[in-house]
Amino acid sequence: MDRDRPIGVFDSGIGGLTVAHALMAALPHERILYFGDTARLPYGTKSSATVAGYAAQITEFLLRRDVKMLVVACNTMAAVALPAIVAMSPVPVVDVLDAGARAAVASRSGRVGVLATLTTVNSGAYERAIHEYRPDFTVVSQACPLFAPLVEEGWLDHPVTELTAQEYLKPVVAEDVDTLVLGCTHYPLLKPLLARLVGPDMTLVDSAHTTAMRVLELLTSWNLCRTAPCHVQEHEYFVTDLPQRFRAVGALCLGRPLPDVHLVHW
Amino acid sequence: MDRDRPIGVFDSGIGGLTVAHALMAALPHERILYFGDTARLPYGTKSSATVAGYAAQITEFLLRRDVKMLVVACNTMAAVALPAIVAMSPVPVVDVLDAGARAAVASRSGRVGVLATLTTVNSGAYERAIHEYRPDFTVVSQACPLFAPLVEEGWLDHPVTELTAQEYLKPVVAEDVDTLVLGCTHYPLLKPLLARLVGPDMTLVDSAHTTAMRVLELLTSWNLCRTAPCHVQEHEYFVTDLPQRFRAVGALCLGRPLPDVHLVHW
Numbered sequence: 280m281d282r283d284r285p286i287g288v289f290d291s292g293i294g295g296l297t298v299a300h301a302l303m304a305a306l307p308h309e310r311i312l313y314f315g316d317t318a319r320l321p322y323g324t325k326s327s328a329t330v331a332g333y334a335a336q337i338t339e340f341l342l343r344r345d346v347k348m349l350v351v352a353c354n355t356m357a358a359v360a361l362p363a364i365v366a367m368s369p370v371p372v373v374d375v376l377d378a379g380a381r382a383a384v385a386s387r388s389g390r391v392g393v394l395a396t397l398t399t400v401n402s403g404a405y406e407r408a409i410h411e412y413r414p415d416f417t418v419v420s421q422a423c424p425l426f427a428p429l430v431e432e433g434w435l436d437h438p439v440t441e442l443t444a445q446e447y448l449k450p451v452v453a454e455d456v457d458t459l460v461l462g463c464t465h466y467p468l469l470k471p472l473l474a475r476l477v478g479p480d481m482t483l484v485d486s487a488h489t490t491a492m493r494v495l496e497l498l499t500s501w502n503l504c505r506t507a508p509c510h511v512q513e514h515e516y517f518v519t520d521l522p523q524r525f526r527a528v529g530a531l532c533l534g535r536p537l538p539d540v541h542l543v544h545w
Numbered sequence: 546m547d548r549d550r551p552i553g554v555f556d557s558g559i560g561g562l563t564v565a566h567a568l569m570a571a572l573p574h575e576r577i578l579y580f581g582d583t584a585r586l587p588y589g590t591k592s593s594a595t596v597a598g599y600a601a602q603i604t605e606f607l608l609r610r611d612v613k614m615l616v617v618a619c620n621t622m623a624a625v626a627l628p629a630i631v632a633m634s635p636v637p638v639v640d641v642l643d644a645g646a647r648a649a650v651a652s653r654s655g656r657v658g659v660l661a662t663l664t665t666v667n668s669g670a671y672e673r674a675i676h677e678y679r680p681d682f683t684v685v686s687q688a689c690p691l692f693a694p695l696v697e698e699g700w701l702d703h704p705v706t707e708l709t710a711q712e713y714l715k716p717v718v719a720e721d722v723d724t725l726v727l728g729c730t731h732y733p734l735l736k737p738l739l740a741r742l743v744g745p746d747m748t749l750v751d752s753a754h755t756t757a758m759r760v761l762e763l764l765t766s767w768n769l770c771r772t773a774p775c776h777v778q779e780h781e782y783f784v785t786d787l788p789q790r791f792r793a794v795g796a797l798c799l800g801r802p803l804p805d806v807h808l809v810h811w
Contacts, residue, residue, distance in 0.1 A: 318595045319585045324697070326787035329584045425705075428694040431590070439691075439708045446705065521592035 282503050285310040285515075286494070287341030288350040291333075292320035293525055294427070294464030295352030296532040297487045298375060302350070303514070303533075305491035306498070308505045311514045312344055318519035318545070321427055323396025323463065327359035330398060334360035338367050340517070340543070346370060347503055350494060354379070354462050354486075355396050358404035371501065373493050379460045379486035380408035381493070384416065386458040386482070392451040393420045395462030396427070405462060419454040423447045427465040431528075436472055444469065444476055452477065460484040516540040548769050551576040551781075552760070553607035554616040557599075558586035559791055560693070560730030561618030562798040563753045564641060568616070569780070569799070571757035572764070574771045577780045578610055584785035584811070587693055589662025589729065593625035596664060600626035604633050606783070606809070612636060613769055616760060620645070620728050620752075621662050624670035637763055644759050645726045645752035646674035650682065652724040652748070658717035659686045661728030662693070671728060685720040689713045693731040697794075702738055710735065710742055718743065726750040782806040 288299050292315045299313050314337050316322075322330045334356045341349060349372045351357045351364060357376035365372050376399075383391045393405040400422040409418050426447075429440045451459070459481055461467055467485040474483055498504045518525045522540035529537045554565050558581045565579050580603050582588075588596045600622045607615060615638045617623045617630060623642035631638050642665075649657045659671040666688040675684050692713075695706045717725070725747055727733055733751040740749055764770045784791045788806035795803045 318591060324790075325584060326789070329786045424698055425691070425694055428691055432690055439705055439712065442705045442708060520595045523592070524590075 282347070282505050283507060284345055284347035285312045286348045286350060287312045287314065287344065287346035288352050289314040289337045289341060289356075290353040290464060291315070291322040291355065292317050293528050293532065296529055297464050297467050298350065298352035298490050300533050301487040301491040302494060303511075305488070305495055308507065308509050309498075310505065310509045312341060312346060312517070313514065314341060314517045315525060316519050317525055321396070322353065322355040323398050323427065324424060325398060327398065327402060330355055331360040331363055334364055335367065336545070338364050342368065342370070348373065348494065348498070350490065351375060352464055352490070354464065355398045358399040358402040371497055373490060373497060375464065375486040375490050376404055376462070377408055378489040378493050379462060379484055380405060380412060382484045382486065382489045383409055383458050383460050384412045386416065388455070388457040389413070389415060390417045390454060390456045391419070392454065392456035392459045393418060393462045394423050394426070394447065394451070394459065394466060395420065397422045397424050399462055405460065417454070419451050419456060421447055421451045423463070423466070426469060427463065430465045430468050435468055440469065440472060441476070444473060448473075448476060456481070458482045458484060461486070511535065512538055514539070517543050519543050519545055548613070548771050549773060550611055550613035551578045552614045552616060553578050553580065553610065553612035554618050555580040555603045555607060555622075556619040556730060557581070557588040557621065558583050559794050559798065562795050563730050563733050564616065564618035564756050566799050567753035567757040568760060571754075571761055574773065574775050575764075576771065576775045578607060578612060578783070579780065580607060580783045581791060582785050583791055587662070588619065588621040589664050589693065590690060591664060593664065593668060596621055597626040597629055600630055601633065602811070604630050608634065608636070614639065614760065614764065616756065617641060618730055618756070620730065621664045624661075624665040624668040637767065639756060639759050639763060641730065641752045641756050642670055642728070643674055644755040645728055645750055646671060646678060647759070648750045648752065648755045649675055649724050649726050650678045652682065654721070654723040655679065655681060656683045656720060656722040657685070657724045657726065658720065658722035659684060659726045659728045660689050660692070660713065660717070660732060661686065663688045663690050665728055671726065683720070685717050685722055687713055687717045689729070689732070692735060693729065696731045696734050701734055706735065706738060707742070710739060714739075714742060722747070724748045724750060727752070777801065778804055780805070783809050785809050785811055
């Protein structure tokens, strides 16, 4: 297989750029094709069947572009569509949910909290993934449907966000967890606020970095690492809604302008 | 034209049921076909071009079902797609945005505030609609992107919602308006909280009732009123995501179960 082929990274919208950013930092040689389904987001409030249909369509799109690996940078898609994505894909698939579960099992107390979207929580996927590594662990899940809209509003450190977070955290903290998985790619942007609320003894798992490490591990073991250096201009971004807003918020996520954003008409 | 044909009512999701509810109350003889694009909602954060494309698709769907009138029960679609909908439609079109503007011009001070989605505010459609009736009026618009998620979370009277509303209302109230248009069909569910915050001297315009009155007026003047009584079981609902959630929240909106919800595969 041609090692210079790109890695396909996809999300319902913009949150997955936190994963793309971690990949670019950890694997600066690799070229990224990023897909954000901005015309149909969010996925986290929609049914499994609908999300799985969208995921299949995006997978097909990226496979046609000859990627050497797929990174599911959306917890909701990973929660409800991973078997279908894996079945369609002739190339390896890495997903943020499994990465989050792998990091969570470092918990010393064996009690883990998961903050995620409604669809992810309803799927029970985090419980299953964590129990695959540690069947003895206790997993407490909490849907946080307002976190993504609050992040999109830019209220990262706002009294409304703090009050909302207190409300969502209350039942999870009451269960004496020592680890909290940020189970949606929007949530790492709330990490400073959440860390302040839960205190220094709680481990916050942000799966972006863990995902990048998993990608690096797989590329290395399969001898698929790209050797030629990659310039930031070589990364490509595909979105389904007009790219103005994606470009603006995306530049904040990545810390630099996004030169090449293509509109996909579906 | 056959007066027994149904009225097509459409929205990005569930909010338009507040309009359908007002129609059922004011015109109990009429049969409603309701369409909610639950697989692609919300529209209020998406580009005009994308929303207009979705609106055209829904319009075509309802026209093929032989409706005698279209009711655009979504301010965002009315704001960015009304000319396209009207151009496609051989039957009369009534929309919530025009209904809201008609009600707003009863303001005594001539200073009107509009609370709406980002896309509606960016379109400037409320300013244009109000100025069409009263060019001398001052219109102050405020995007409230968190209101719809808060309503969907069911936090209708919650400290988080109150704090959010205070933040959004501050710049509008500072402009000395005497009338506040609830320019998104989710917002009437926040009316009690908003009324408490702005006090009894502010008129809150909820366009659902005004829309129903406009429909009644047009049906009467065109001699299109249905004569046969309509049973609640005759109304039909079409959604694009699995109908479980729509059915549950919809029953709350309408005060009775929704028997007939069809899934449309797009």
